Amino acid sequence: MNEIKNKITRLIDQQRKGYIELLQKVIREKSVMGYEDSAQAIILEKCRELNLTIDLWEPEINKLKMYPDFFSTRTSFLNSYNLVAVKKGTGGGRSIILNGHIDVVPEGELDQWSEDPYTGVIKDGKVYGRGSTDMKGGNIALLAAIEAVTEMNIPLKGDIIFQSVIDEECGGAGTLAAVERGYQADGAIIPEPTDMKCFIKQQGSMWYRLEVDGKSAHGGTRYQGISAIEKMMFVLEEIKKLEIYRNNQITDPLYKNTPIPVPINVGMIKGGNWPSSVPDAIQIEGRCGIAPHETKEQVQGQFQQWMDQLGEKDSWFKEHPAKLEWFGASWLPNQLSDSHPLFTTLERAHTETLNKELVVEASPWGTDGGMLAHVGNVPTIVFGPGKTELAHFPNEYIEIDKVFEVAKVIAHFLIDWCEMDEIKY
């Protein structure tokens, strides 16, 4: 067994150069929402090379709309292909979904990047570019792991189901489409940027919109009106208190290093329509975190109740309640026990491969793991080579060594999890 694993390690080291080039190549394709096809084509080509069974399709929006957790700003997925590539097992073993998204968020202000975000420049052992950490580096690690076990012709009992999905950044429609298409497994790993830690719990989130009313008046006699901005300032303080209250209740030691396990972010504010008028309505939009053990409905109820109590502190809100609504995207939270074999198997593979303990944490963001776990009923953990703090930022990069460390851990995991049938070499 150890011999096999050592061979895998050597094989992955040999493949290193080719996979770095593959990573650069896929970073060069700007796969923002609606433009995933050219990047997906590169992944497809590699899957064909690995002799995987290919399933490539444009998700049908009407089928997805039947799921309450579906969200997308799109009207169709024309030209946005989801890719699933399967290495069928010999039967009897545990199957695994290896899921990564191919879409990236836009690069933002170009002048904040030292290099063009779509060239895949290598400096100091890092590949730079939009999507390098989130999460093309992780996807490449998955392919390298699959190639290693394929190359060695190791017969695994369980199926390996590689998924290169679209739309993770905008609501998870790609993973939902794979669930809808019937892909199931005994476990799933998503190599989102965890900096080599394992996130067995993930914060979910959803978007809220809150409107606060005032009473208009001329700015020269502003004391005759009620400023919706001042009322909103009061509500913002109350939202901070709600955030403190919610986070005080989280005692999970996994969150001990996280300043705010489930933040309530205020992302946007707007209101008023004339400099010389007292504004009579202000709106905010934000993101409310969902703890791994919570449901969306629980959190929505608590937020609503908090807002319903505003009138007790400021009677204005008795007559003019703050209007709270939930809209747009949501990301389901996820949690797995640290005694679940999916985790313990990865933990062992990690220790044996890298000679160090796997650090376990809870993630401050949701992933498609929520969709896989809650809609697909697939136990899911997150473990990948990138760094959270680089995701969505200028000068995003991935450390090349980490990509191949993850590849080795996952290759070793696959052998343990899916089980070898018979050693033919």
Add this chain to the structure above:
Amino acid sequence: MNEIKNKITRLIDQQRKGYIELLQKVIREKSVMGYEDSAQAIILEKCRELNLTIDLWEPEINKLKMYPDFFSTRTSFLNSYNLVAVKKGTGGGRSIILNGHIDVVPEGELDQWSEDPYTGVIKDGKVYGRGSTDMKGGNIALLAAIEAVTEMNIPLKGDIIFQSVIDEECGGAGTLAAVERGYQADGAIIPEPTDMKCFIKQQGSMWYRLEVDGKSAHGGTRYQGISAIEKMMFVLEEIKKLEIYRNNQITDPLYKNTPIPVPINVGMIKGGNWPSSVPDAIQIEGRCGIAPHETKEQVQGQFQQWMDQLGEKDSWFKEHPAKLEWFGASWLPNQLSDSHPLFTTLERAHTETLNKELVVEASPWGTDGGMLAHVGNVPTIVFGPGKTELAHFPNEYIEIDKVFEVAKVIAHFLIDWCEMDEIKY
């Protein structure tokens, strides 16, 4: 003399019905910016009936642009006519400008009006409609006063210069155009809504824009960013302190009943571009009051200095100073001594006509009086029948009796101010 004044009073009472109809007629024309022509045509017709010398023109924007106090969002004044109608005096007496604006602000939300804002419904001695109080009621009072002295064929030495101007609500271009055209006088009265008081001082105002920066981060780890909304909340508190500081320095007894003589209004707020991101820039726009004795430049300097000191309280602002700019419209303040003959003459006419003392106050808003006084060098006071608190609001109305009280006071004022030459009747 008393006989003349009694006759004027009787004459105005006789004209009452016709002028109420004229007021309704002019309210029915929705004279918002750019659509003043039909309302102006009604005033023009009346001026012709009164045998005044008519000057009707479309202001030339290029001429106005040479004045530093010019502001307009327009690119031309095509079809927006300014009207000046003069009753030439026999010579030697003091001349007077009687100035009223024909433009109205939009009606806002229709469902907040009990009646259509453009029908001029009469209920309980009040005419309702947009512009009734601000300030078509005042304009009608001027015309009734002029008709009374004209009708009686009283030969006045000084010129009566009636001005029906456009664009008061959006920067004062109409009055500036009349100044630019050369209209001058020894004094001016503007019957803006003062509720029968005389405003010898007026608050000026100007618009500011303030931007505060933050540092973006993902909402799930919002503690890694700096919320521009939170920074803006701090700045809003500091602006409140500046407002308190400024108003504490105003000791003029005319302001003793005004809660905040020179308010700093925050009219609009906007910023952030994604619910799940920590916002990195928030902008506010507002109106800063200018005390009657202040210049724009003094107030701008003080506001800037206040913002420059933010860094002493929160070091964030040392590296990221709040960006303050002044834009768009401004309304010049105005002040006149209560010993000026323009005021004392009106005061006497008021006491003699209505048998009660004229209440003197300072206005919480600017008028075209700032433009007349500072650009035209015409001493100006404000005295009219409407109520400030109804202006710009739904269900705006004017009390009919007040319109004719003002007409009588102004007619009597005209005789005293312009001086009778020879009594021919």
